[in-house]
Amino acid sequence: MKKFLSILSVSFLILLMATSPAVAQQPEADRQADDKPAAPFQVFDNLYFVGFESACAWVIKTSQGLILIDSGYVQLPDHIPGAMRQFGLNFSDAKYLIINHAHTDHTGAANHFKELNRGLRIGMAEGDWEFQASGTYMNSQGIPRKFTPIPRDLVIKDQDTLTLGDTTLKFHVLPGHTPGDTTIEFTAIEGNKRYKTILFSGLGTAFRGVKAAQEHLDRIKRVMAAPDVQVTLSDHTMGINLFEKAAKLKARKPGDANPFVDGPEAFRREMQPRLAAAEKKLADERAANRP
């Protein structure tokens, strides 16, 4: 059915997705062709935004090198390395590229990055290594997207941690939007302040069966139970009002709070529709009697 959506209804769908996080599960397919590089900016002492108008990409600076989160598009391979240079960050200092999920707005430039920096380790969850290995998937409009797969490297498992220098990332694998969709927990630092940060991903429910739905729900609840989350980030800009906060950050006066520190309530508000979607999915799978 999705294939036959008219332009009008696709636009409506995008509008719907833009206003309702609960259905913002696979929005990037509609936006990939139009996405453009955005002005990069430093968010915290150890975090930089180097992404696009829609798809996010981030750099975490540690005491022993850089961790990149997502690579952006195959057709825009130079944006992230160029954005990094603006802050004096050398691409050769990148030790890891972590893919939050294996859609091509997040994986597209990964093979190029590996050519630029042969020592770069690329990490993603098992489900997404498999998902992207064939070099094609159906986008949200039912059109196959084709790409060069990334050769398998670091396999992330649920609850794994990755430590580089003074920084540790914790991974919550939440299959749904893709089979290896991964939410990332780390600490943002500003001066002597440290803020627990959750970078969540699509968190969709594109799976079947009560078992998968129960596991998805349990993991969302576990992520939501994380105490004292001060910073909520995402794989796309719109859900977290990234540019609004960036403008506030730019206009910030000494002593003002960092607008990206929006506290545990904002985190719960952001997660609530995803929890509701997960609960509905479980109820639907039970009703359909799909084990």
Ligand SMILES: [Zn+2]
């Ligand atoms: Zn995306």
Ligand SMILES: [Zn+2]
């Ligand atoms: Zn996606």
